[in-house]
Structure formats: structure tokens, C-alpha cells
Amino acid sequence: MQILTPHVYWAQRHGEIYLRVELSDAKNVNISLQEHNTLQFRAQGHGAKGDNEYEFKLEFLESVRPEIKHKSTERQVNIKIKKKEERWWDRLTLQEKKPLFLAPDFDRWLDESDAEMELQAKEEKINKISVESRVRNDPYLGLKKSYLFMYNLVQFLGFSWVFVNMTVRLFILGQDSFYDTFHTTADIMYFCQMMAVLEVINPLLGLVKTGAFPAMIQVAGRNVILFVVFGSLDEMQNKPVVFFVFYLWSTIEIFRYPYYMLACISTEWKMLTWLRYTIWIPLYPLGVIAEAVAVIQSLPIFDETRLFSLPLPEMLGNSLSFSYTLQLYLVFMFLGLFINLRHLYKQRRRRYRTRKRKVH
Numbered sequence: 194m195q196i197l198t199p200h201v202y203w204a205q206r207h208g209e210i211y212l213r214v215e216l217s218d219a220k221n222v223n224i225s226l227q228e229h230n231t232l233q234f235r236a237q238g239h240g241a242k243g244d245n246e247y248e249f250k251l252e253f254l255e256s257v258r259p260e261i262k263h264k265s266t267e268r269q270v271n272i273k274i275k276k277k278e279e280r281w282w283d284r285l286t287l288q289e290k291k292p293l294f295l296a297p298d299f300d301r302w303l304d305e306s307d308a309e310m311e312l313q314a315k316e317e318k319i320n321k322i323s324v325e326s327r328v329r330n331d332p333y334l335g336l337k338k339s340y341l342f343m344y345n346l347v348q349f350l351g352f353s354w355v356f357v358n359m360t361v362r363l364f365i366l367g368q369d370s371f372y373d374t375f376h377t378t379a380d381i382m383y384f385c386q387m388m389a390v391l392e393v394i395n396p397l398l399g400l401v402k403t404g405a406f407p408a409m410i411q412v413a414g415r416n417v418i419l420f421v422v423f424g425s426l427d428e429m430q431n432k433p434v435v436f437f438v439f440y441l442w443s444t445i446e447i448f449r450y451p452y453y454m455l456a457c458i459s460t461e462w463k464m465l466t467w468l469r470y471t472i473w474i475p476l477y478p479l480g481v482i483a484e485a486v487a488v489i490q491s492l493p494i495f496d497e498t499r500l501f502s503l504p505l506p507e508m509l510g511n512s513l514s515f516s517y518t519l520q521l522y523l524v525f526m527f528l529g530l531f532i533n534l535r536h537l538y539k540q541r542r543r544r545y546r547t548r549k550r551k552v553h
């Protein structure tokens with residue numbers, strides 16, 4: 194019997210190689226692996242040159258696992274080989290020149306980015322199944338979702354009221370509206386920011402799957418500005434900086450809270466998601482700059498009024514002005530900004546994972 198080479202078609206995924214050997218009614222299939230990367234195939238069957246013994250050898254580009262699976266059907270032999278390391282190969286064989294009997298299997302062929310998408314879709318399916326099984330096991334899920342929905346709705350209404358009120362006053366009064374932002378909106382802002390403490394508690398109770406630390410930085414940071422810098426100093430309340438701080442805070446929140454509301458009812462609007470994960474890029478740094486300006490403007494007022502100053506023994510000068518604490522706080526503020534920008538950047542990347550496209 195003459196020994197011939199069959200036609201072999203191949204495709205890959207990040208973790209596997211698929212070979213399809215064009216051999217019908219294959220018998221005595223013998224597949225072995227030598228030196229971690231050389232596959233030897235031998236079988237009898239009906240190939241391009243009729244009934245014969247067929248064989249081929251493939252030296253793979255990288256090492257593969259020894260456990261090789263194969264299945265003979267009436268028309269072909271399918272072989273599945275696991276790569277030792279899960280990564281995309283530039284070609285199948287170590288030798289650059291492709292053997293004549295080898296060709297891409299276009300029925301299975303995917304390029305690297307499509308394979309990544311397939312992998313991602315698989316991961317999402319697995320996650321969905323595990324979430325669904327968790328959901329089935331949680332008898333309070335409806336209650337939790339209703340609470341979160343109501344919380345987000347109340348915050349959305351509160352911040353929308355502040356935003357609309359400020360916008361309308363800006364159109365009617367122009368720059369004059371800057372000076373009494375605090376007196377027209379502070380009550381609602383107090384209410385929303387006190388409620389926002391729940392945003393630190395929610396992840397701690399496991400109600401939302403996010404870290405409590407970034408939320409704590411934001412809530413604490415804003416509340417220092419609102420209650421200490423603006424709330425306790427009448428002199429700060431009619432400064433234009435209040436307008437900028439409140440406007441920047443409320444602009445992000447009128448997108449963030451509706452995004453969460455939709456998430457509670459498992460709905461997504463692509464545009465809203467994009468806005469939630471994008472407008473922080475200019476708004477967060479601007480917000481922190483506006484807050485820093487407010488803190489700097491308040492320093493001489495705290496020095497003058499001695500409000501919240503720390504009593505000291507007479508030999509040390511009677512009291513330590515609260516402005517020193519605020520100067521220290523300014524440093525923490527930029528540290529907090531950095532931590533949260535990193536957090537938000539990661540969240541954004543998680544949403545919009547970049548896909549590399551590679552052409553073979």
C-alpha cells in the first residue's frame with residue numbers, strides 16, 4: 194500500500210488548535226505527539242487518492258498539551274489540540290513556509306479579534322448563568338432592586354431640580370445668578386448629599402457590586418465642601434464658586450442616576466451608558482479644581498473668624514486655625530482625585546474593552 198498525505202485544514206482559538214483531516218471512513222487512527230510540539234498522524238481511509246494509508250507530520254509553532262482528542266466521522270477526522278500557553282499564534286507551523294497539504298479551515302476560521310469576541314461572549318454567558326443562579330437563590334432581590342431604584346430616582350429628581358433651577362436662573366439672570374446659587378439650591382443639595390452616604394453603605398451591604406472606597410472618597414470630599422466650606426461660612430455662600438461646584442456635581446448626576454435606575458430594571462440605553470462612562474473625563478477634574486478654589490477662598494475667612502480652630506496652650510499661640518487642616522485636605526483632595534480617576538478609567542475600560550485587530 195502506498196503512503197500518502199491527506200488534505201489537512203486548520204483553525205485556532207486562543208487556547209486550542211483544530212485540525213480537520215480529509216479522510217473518510219478512517220480506520221486505525223494513530224495520533225502521537227513528540228517533543229511537545231510535533232504531531233504525527235497515521236490512518237487508513239479514503240482520501241484524495243482513494244483507499245490508502247495516509248500520514249502527515251506537523252511541527253507546531255509552540256508547545257501543545259499531550260492530551261489530544263480526535264473523532265472520526267464518515268467524512269473526516271477532527272482533531273482538537275490544546276495549546277500549552279493560551280495565546281494567539283501567528284501561524285501553525287514552526288517552519289515559515291506552509292506545507293502544501295495544509296490550508297485554513299474556513300468553516301471554523303476566526304481572526305484574533307473575532308476569537309477574542311467569541312471568548313468574551315463565552316465569559317459573558319458563564320457570568321450570566323452564575324448571576325441567574327444567584328438571582329434564583331436570593332429571595333430579597335426584588336426588595337433590593339426596588340430600594341435601589343427608589344434611591345436612584347430620588348437622587349435623580351433632586352439633582353435634576355438643582356440643575357434645571359440653576360440653568361433657568363442662568364438664562365434669566367445671567368452672571369447675577371452666580372451669587373445666590375447657595376440660597377436657592379442648598380436645601381436640596383444638603384438632602385441629596387446626606388442621602389449619598391447610602392452610596393458608601395450600599396456596597397458594604399453587598400447591594401451593589403462596586404468598591405465602597407471610591408464612593409467614600411467622593412461622598413466625604415463633597416460633604417466637606419458642602420457642609421464645612423459653604424455651609425458653615427456665610428461669607429462663602431454668595432461667591433460664584435458655589436455655582437460652578439454645584440453645576441459640575443449636578444451635571445454628572447443627571448446621567449449617573451438614570452443609568453443606575455435602568456440597570457436596576459436590567460435595561461440599558463447605549464447613549465446614557467456612554468455619557469455615564471465618559472463625561473467624568475472633563476467633569477471630575479473640573480469639579481475638583483472648582484472645589485480647590487472654594488477651599489482656597491475659604492482659608493483667610495477661617496483664619497479671620499477662628500471658626501473650628503483648635504485650642505492650643507498659650508505658649509503655642511492660643512489656637513491653630515482650621516485653615517491648616519484645610520490646606521492638608523487640599524493635598525488629600527488631589528490624591529482622592531487621582532484614586533477616583535483611576536477607578537473611573539478602569540470602569541470605563543471594563544465597559545468598552547478595546548479589541549486588537551490583527552490580519553494574518
Ligand SMILES: CCCCCCCCCCCCC/C=C/C(=O)SCCNC(=O)CCNC(=O)[C@H](O)C(C)(C)COP(=O)(O)OP(=O)(O)OC[C@H]1O[C@@H](n2cnc3c(N)ncnc32)[C@H](O)[C@@H]1OP(=O)(O)O
Nearest residue numbers: 401403407408413414441445453456473476477480526529
Ligand atoms: C475628612 C475626609 C477626608 C476625605 C478625603 C477625600 C478627598 C476627596 C477628594 C475627591 C473629591 C471629589 C469630589 C467630587 C467631585 C465631583 O463629583 S466633580 C463632578 C464630576 N464627578 C464625577 O464624574 C464622579 C461621579 N461619581 C461616580 O462615578 C461614583 O460616585 C464613583 C464612586 C466615583 C464611581 O462609581 P462606581 O459605583 O464605582 O461605578 P459604577 O461603574 O457606576 O458602578 C459599578 C456597578 O455597580 C452598580 N451600581 C453602583 N451604584 C448603584 C446604584 N446606586 N444603583 C444601582 N446600581 C448601582 C452599577 O450599575 C455598576 O454595575 P454594572 O453596570 O453591572 O457594572
